[in-house]
Amino acid sequence: MLDRVPTNPAPGPRSDWSTIGRPARSARERILAAATELFCLHGFATTGVDTIAAQSGAAKSTLYKHFASKDKLIEAVLEAEGAAWRAWLFTRLSAVEGGPQARLLGLFDVLEDWFADENYYGCPYINAISEAPQVDERTRCLAGTHKAHLLTWLRSQALELGRDPDEVARVFVVLIDGAIVAAQATRDPIFAQSARDAAEAYLAQ
């Protein structure tokens, strides 16, 4: 349960959007990459800065020269990983052929590819909020701006369909979050298709 983070954890390949496993040049990039991997795979609270420094090949003093505190490093990881994920998602979505309905449904096929990654660890923002359910207003704020990007896209698709943007966006947020969490808990990507089924029925209504 609360096991210490192993010294040399899963290095395996990752989805092409993540900074994990990519060759990183500067010390700052290496630190950020190592922090992302360790935080996301083993949790924020249970990962120590010593482990991050060791895995990144940087000294702890270098880490603290680039990031004022562990909390700031966590924030940087969340922002970087969130931006990378959104860029990957929207790139994939722009390749979907068809109108807004096809794009909205295609979203779940993209998610399924994400879930199928052997190192899939869920949404870092959801994980961060789950670590401190009650307090942690800063993380909630970061997650809010992350989700706002997704909401904007969802609303624009709903508008193209001539449907209520807020209502559609909320339903899709539920379906997306639900698929993310169910796939994480069970390690089964099938829930992406279950979410797609529900989305299809909802849009056909």
Next chain:
Amino acid sequence: MLDRVPTNPAPGPRSDWSTIGRPARSARERILAAATELFCLHGFATTGVDTIAAQSGAAKSTLYKHFASKDKLIEAVLEAEGAAWRAWLFTRLSAVEGGPQARLLGLFDVLEDWFADENYYGCPYINAISEAPQVDERTRCLAGTHKAHLLTWLRSQALELGRDPDEVARVFVVLIDGAIVAAQATRDPIFAQSARDAAEAYLAQ
């Protein structure tokens, strides 16, 4: 983010199903209640056993006499809180008038009441899994048996409707988990109704 647990955190009232805030008699019950509150509100890793012992009014030695380790205490909390939640949910569901469809949709109204609790902290199992996304097979197993209870109920309702039980159950799991997480991240119970909308469309299909 990783703030220490305050010495005297939110004591406020809770949903009637939870052990939190209820007068507890034996030392074991007091420890379990304090552990549930602190773990669920502030996270499992960031809550120390000293804090739990202090809040429960019990000595640490007493805590370790009843629970072999912190991990075992976490397991006991998950099992107790899960059982209490299921008992509450199924009691509420049994009061819903109408057939299986009304019960399946009424589930989201019950969830909305849960989300509206000012101390709502999400699903302890989801939170526990999110704390250590990759490892933590024991927690995943506990969450699996918890969710199995829900799946059994969902499947039986689907069978009564003459629909594919596994398919319906998976869709509803996505909707339930999604509503739980979205409500937790935004503190807005409205997502229960969004999930209900999607469920209605799916069942009408």
Next chain:
DNA sequence: CGCTAGCAAGACAGACCTGTTTGTCAATAT
């Protein structure tokens, strides 16, 4: 060569963690 700047390595402080142990006290049972 000599100098400097940057970084790795590691010691360190102060706090917190889990889990154990010892001693004391009160209530109960025999």
Next chain:
DNA sequence: ATATTGACAAACAGGTCTGTCTTGCTAGCG
């Protein structure tokens, strides 16, 4: 009245945490 049980209080051991600071190496440059 004595023995037993249960619980509290407190200290302790051994380890980890974050964050700071010092030391020494090395690479680049005049």
